[in-house]
Each structure stands twice: as structure tokens, then as C-alpha cells.
Amino acid sequence: MSGKTIKADIAVIGAGSGGLSVAAGAAQLGLKVVLFEKGEMGGDCLNYGCVPSKALIAAASAAHEARHAKTLGVHAGDVTVDFTQVMAHVHAAIATIAPHDSQERFERLGVTVIREPARFLDGRTLGSASFSVRARKIIIATGSSAAVPPIPGLDTVPYLTNESVFELTEAPSRLIVLGGGPIGVELGQAFRRLGSEVVIVEADKILGREDPAAANVVLEQLRADGVELMAGRKAIRVEAGPTLVVEDERGETRISGSHLLVAVGRKPALDELDLAVAGIERDRNGVITDKSLRSSNRRVYAVGDAAGRGQFTHLAGAHAGLVVRRAIFGLPVNADSLATPRVTYADPELAAVGLSEAQAREAHGDDVRVEVFDFAGNDRAIAEGDTRGMGKLVTTAKGKVLGVTLVGRHAGDHIALWALVLSAGLKLSQITSMIAPYPTRGEISKRLAGQWYTPALFSPRTRKVVSILKRLA
Known part of the structure; x- marks a missing residue:
């Protein structure tokens, strides 16, 4: 040098x-x-x-x-x-x-x-x-x-990573995706919709980091698209073909394809x-x-x-x-x-920021409230004919926002509001006072925040107060 x-x-x-x-x-x-x-x-x-x-x-x-x-x-x-x-x-x-x-x-x-x-x-x-x-x-x-796992035989066959997959000149006839995280799910679904047969293999749960209910919305769409999902299967070796040999409690399974994409993390x-x-x-x-x-x-x-x-x-x-x-x-x-949002750009998108419900309960015990809003209740989703998905708001009992998960069309765009809420320490009342244009999916976040106040707003105590105020008026 x-x-x-x-x-x-x-x-x-x-x-x-x-x-x-x-x-x-x-x-x-x-x-x-x-x-x-x-x-x-x-x-x-x-x-x-x-x-x-x-x-x-x-x-x-x-x-x-x-x-x-x-x-x-x-x-x-x-x-x-x-x-x-x-x-x-x-x-x-x-x-x-x-x-x-x-x-x-x-x-x-x-x-x-x-x-x-x-x-x-x-x-x-x-x-x-x-x-x-x-x-x-x-x-x-x-x-x-791209992380490459030490699987016996992997070094003897050609394989793809995100650093080489975009150099393909022909679509794989059958793509084996090793790894069920965001990269594997995104690329697996994309290649399936472009005409390839696709099987996603994951040793644990597919999208296992995410809220299970939200992840399941994505998994249902993958299955509807014709993606074969093999969770809980550990890769034990790779053979020519390429053929991926996996095992679970029932024994070994051989999965053959035209191409192997390694997407187990970075x-x-x-x-x-x-x-x-x-x-x-x-x-x-x-x-x-x-x-x-x-x-x-x-x-x-x-x-x-x-x-x-x-x-x-x-x-x-x-x-x-x-x-x-x-x-x-x-x-x-x-x-x-830093309140860092993350998005899995599948269809539907899955976006989250802050703590999941499980993480919040582990950290805060019983001092946790959860609100869920189904996108089937959003007028824009109905008009578009796409009501897949939900929003989940996780707070303390007093209303401090701990985390939010959204799964549905354009969820990645809408999670930005909740990243602001967490980073700026905004209150739920500031979200409910926001005017969201109608009809948009932007109303979903306001509905989530509004639901938090529903039990108190329409409680017997509030009804009693309203009754007194009515007589005074």
C-alpha cells in the first residue's frame, strides 16, 4: 500500500x-x-x-x-x-x-x-x-x-442472492426461496406473479418477526397467489439440480427447482x-x-x-x-x-413501528391496551374492492402510544404518521382531532385513535354526565 x-x-x-x-x-x-x-x-x-x-x-x-x-x-x-x-x-x-x-x-x-x-x-x-x-x-x-448459511453442498451449486437475482435474463421456471423474511417474501411473491412457480422455505415462522395476525394476512395472499409455503423446515443440505433437502419432525423432504434464491438475512x-x-x-x-x-x-x-x-x-x-x-x-x-418504521413490500404491505403487542406485554405487563380496526370498515377500501388487512394500535392503559402495525394496501405510506407520533410524542387526542380527507385509507389511523376513546366516551358515567348537562341546558 x-x-x-x-x-x-x-x-x-x-x-x-x-x-x-x-x-x-x-x-x-x-x-x-x-x-x-x-x-x-x-x-x-x-x-x-x-x-x-x-x-x-x-x-x-x-x-x-x-x-x-x-x-x-x-x-x-x-x-x-x-x-x-x-x-x-x-x-x-x-x-x-x-x-x-x-x-x-x-x-x-x-x-x-x-x-x-x-x-x-x-x-x-x-x-x-x-x-x-x-x-x-x-x-x-x-x-x-447477503448472509450465506453454511449448508453442506450449497457451495457446489449456482445460487442467487439479492445481489445477483436482478441479473436474470429469463424467469425461473421453479424458484426455491430459502428464507421467509421480508426479502424472501417480497421476491417470492413477485416472481410468482411474473409466472414462476415458487416455494418459500423457512426454518421458523414466515414473517416471524411481525404481529402474527398481520403476517397471516400476507400469508393468505401468498397462498392465494399459488406460492407454496414450507415453514418449520430446516435446510440440511443442497444437491445438484438445485435440490434443497429439508427436515422437520416427520423426516426429510427434497425440494427441486430451476433456481435457488438464498434470502436468509444480511x-x-x-x-x-x-x-x-x-x-x-x-x-x-x-x-x-x-x-x-x-x-x-x-x-x-x-x-x-x-x-x-x-x-x-x-x-x-x-x-x-x-x-x-x-x-x-x-x-x-x-x-x-429513534422510532424506525419497517415495511415488508408484499401485497398487501405490512408496516410496523414501535413495539408489537407481544413486546409491549412483555415490557409493560397488564398496562397495555390494544385496539384493532379491520380495513373492511374503511369506505375507500370498499370502493376499491380491496378490504384485506387491519390496523393494530398498542398503547399503555393511559394512552401512550407504544407501537402500531398496519397490513393492507399502501400500509407503508400510512405508517409514517405513526412514526411521527412516536418520535414527537404526540397524543392520541391530536390524531383524533386531525381531519383526514374522505374517502381515503388515511382515515384508518384516525379511526384507530378514535376507538381508544370509545369505551370512555360512551360509558354509563359519560351518559349520566350528558343527562345532567341536558337538564341544565
């Missing part, structure tokens, strides 16, 4: 959402910023994750809507899928967004962009093949990569950084940080997937804002207090 030495105020490793946000903010504040990126600008989200997957889902949804438009009196005829055009749409979406994350744009902002892998040389110095960068503050924003991309040289502690989840996102090395911060606090692009962006405030301005921040 040799070459030019650079002194910088901020050095950032990784040009994904978090790293780019830190670099842009610091550069526009007049600081000297160096940004290392060994792969594609824009990181996983733009190139292999959020953007291509949602573009694929949009195509799959269009095919599904066309097939089922007859329920609304619209007959589209036979629906055919041109997979080449679908993938062209996917890559066009990436190309359209890419200039915003491009090297050229960041160089115009004044950032020195080095397209090489970096590693720590000491506690405040990074090195690559051509440069040595000594910085006042260093930000680790390396993101994560791991932080930290192994090549030589963190120990810089005195930076980590665990299996990522860099160990305090609430200000600072590592055990006081000059080094971590954001996004690398910080081990959740693997969401929007969380990485929020982390970037905190780090700019803390590392540059010295302001107090608290990453532990």
Missing part, C-alpha cells in the same frame, strides 16, 4: 445511503471530505436492494391487477409477461436514480471520491491501494451483504476493514456504538447496517443526520430514541 497522502476533516467508508448523506452534508458545510467506495455508488439499496426490488414488484403487481381486474368489471384478456422488458424496467429505474448518487455529483460538491477498498492503518488513518487518508473523524458506512460488511488495528470493537451485528453512534475509538462513528441497529435505508439516512450533528457540531444526539 503506497501512494498519495491526504489530510481530511471527514473520511467516509461506503457510498450507500448513510455514507453519501454524511459526505454531502459535511462537504456542503465546507469541510474536506474523502469518500471511499469499492463497489457501485449508491450502495446496496440502489443497485441490489430497495430500488430494483420495488421496480420488480411494480411489474408483478401490474400483472396481478390485470389478471384480477374482472372483479371490478374490467376484462383485460390473457395476460402475458415479457421478462426481458420487466428487467429492462428494473435497470431503467436504477439508471434514472443513479446520477443523484454518482461520483460526478459528489465531486461537484467538493468530495474526494476514491473508488478503492479502504482499511484502517491506525486509529485515525485509512489506506487503500493508492491513497493514505488521515482524518479528524471517520465514518464507517459499509452497509451489509451481515454487516466489516471483515475487510481491520477494525482491531484502530481499536474498534464489534459483534455479530456490527460496530458496537454508543447512543451517539460513536465506536470504542472516539474518532470513529458507524451508521446504517454497519452500526448493527437495524438494516433499513431510511435508518441509515437518519443515522447520517445524527452523526453530522454530533461529529461536526458537537451536539447531543440519541440513536437509541
Whole structure:
């Protein structure tokens, strides 16, 4: 390792959402910023994750809507899928967004962009093949990569991950999806709607992190779509074909397909950084940080997937804002207090923020109230012919919001209101006083909040008060 030495105020490793946000903010504040990126600008989200997957889902949804438009009196005829055009749409979406994350744009902002892998040389110095960068503050924003489980035989057959699946030129005839989390469910449903046979295999429960009632709404739709669901099946080996061999209490089952997609989760991309040289502690989840996102090395911060606090692009962006405030301005921040929503972009979407009902009861015992509103009671859902789903509001007995789960059409859009409620500490009365346009699904959140007050509002005590007030009036 040799070459030019650079002194910088901020050095950032990784040009994904978090790293780019830190670099842009610091550069526009007049600081000297160096940004290392060994792969594609824009990181996983733009190139292999959020953007291509949602573009694929949009195509799959269009095919599904066309097939089922007859329920609304619209007959589209036979629906055919041109997979080449679908993938062209996917890559066009990436190309359209890419200039915003491009090297050229960041160089115009004044950032020195080095397209090489970096590693720590000491506690405040990074090195690559051509440069040595000594910085006042260093930000680790390396993101994560697809986790590949140590299943015997997996290394002997071709398999897909989210980093390769969007390079397919032909739709799989039969896709085996190993992993029943959000990535596996989203891609599995999309490929099924695009014409592939799909089986999703999960060692535990499919969408097991989510509220069981909400998850079941999604699972019912997957089954209706023709996706084969195999939960509680542990993968024990992979054979040529590919063939996935799984087992449960009844014995072994062989699942054969044309393609195997491994979607068992993600791991932080930290192994090549030589963190120990810089005195930076980590665990299996990522860099160990305090609430200000600072590592055990006081000059080094971590954001996004690398910080081990959740693997969401929007969380990485929020982390970037905190780090700019803390590392540059010295302001107090608290990453532990962030109310981070999550969405599984299946159809229907499943969105949540805060505590689930089970988590709330574990933390608060009997001091928990739960309100549920079925989307069949929403006029817009009825008008659209899509009443699938529900909302669940979890509060303390006194009405403090602990968490919300929504499952239904556009649930990911509507969870934002509840993220605001949690982050700003809003009261339920402020939601009930909001005027929601009619008819929209936005009314669902107001109905959830209103239901919380229903028992008290129409209680015998309230009726007695009204009776007295009537006589006085």
C-alpha cells in the first residue's frame, strides 16, 4: 500500500445511503471530505436492494391487477409477461436514480471520491491501494451483504442472492426461496406473479418477526397467489439440480427447482476493514456504538447496517443526520430514541413501528391496551374492492402510544404518521382531532385513535354526565 497522502476533516467508508448523506452534508458545510467506495455508488439499496426490488414488484403487481381486474368489471384478456422488458424496467429505474448518487455529483460538491477498498492503518488513518487518508473523524458506512448459511453442498451449486437475482435474463421456471423474511417474501411473491412457480422455505415462522395476525394476512395472499409455503423446515443440505433437502419432525423432504434464491438475512460488511488495528470493537451485528453512534475509538462513528441497529435505508439516512450533528457540531444526539418504521413490500404491505403487542406485554405487563380496526370498515377500501388487512394500535392503559402495525394496501405510506407520533410524542387526542380527507385509507389511523376513546366516551358515567348537562341546558 503506497501512494498519495491526504489530510481530511471527514473520511467516509461506503457510498450507500448513510455514507453519501454524511459526505454531502459535511462537504456542503465546507469541510474536506474523502469518500471511499469499492463497489457501485449508491450502495446496496440502489443497485441490489430497495430500488430494483420495488421496480420488480411494480411489474408483478401490474400483472396481478390485470389478471384480477374482472372483479371490478374490467376484462383485460390473457395476460402475458415479457421478462426481458420487466428487467429492462428494473435497470431503467436504477439508471434514472443513479446520477443523484454518482461520483460526478459528489465531486461537484467538493468530495474526494476514491473508488478503492479502504482499511484502517491506525486509529485515525485509512489506506487503500493508492491513497493514505488521515482524518479528524471517520465514518464507517459499509452497509451489509447477503448472509450465506453454511449448508453442506450449497457451495457446489449456482445460487442467487439479492445481489445477483436482478441479473436474470429469463424467469425461473421453479424458484426455491430459502428464507421467509421480508426479502424472501417480497421476491417470492413477485416472481410468482411474473409466472414462476415458487416455494418459500423457512426454518421458523414466515414473517416471524411481525404481529402474527398481520403476517397471516400476507400469508393468505401468498397462498392465494399459488406460492407454496414450507415453514418449520430446516435446510440440511443442497444437491445438484438445485435440490434443497429439508427436515422437520416427520423426516426429510427434497425440494427441486430451476433456481435457488438464498434470502436468509444480511451481515454487516466489516471483515475487510481491520477494525482491531484502530481499536474498534464489534459483534455479530456490527460496530458496537454508543447512543451517539460513536465506536470504542472516539474518532470513529458507524451508521446504517454497519452500526448493527437495524438494516433499513431510511435508518441509515437518519443515522447520517445524527452523526453530522454530533461529529461536526458537537451536539447531543440519541440513536437509541429513534422510532424506525419497517415495511415488508408484499401485497398487501405490512408496516410496523414501535413495539408489537407481544413486546409491549412483555415490557409493560397488564398496562397495555390494544385496539384493532379491520380495513373492511374503511369506505375507500370498499370502493376499491380491496378490504384485506387491519390496523393494530398498542398503547399503555393511559394512552401512550407504544407501537402500531398496519397490513393492507399502501400500509407503508400510512405508517409514517405513526412514526411521527412516536418520535414527537404526540397524543392520541391530536390524531383524533386531525381531519383526514374522505374517502381515503388515511382515515384508518384516525379511526384507530378514535376507538381508544370509545369505551370512555360512551360509558354509563359519560351518559349520566350528558343527562345532567341536558337538564341544565
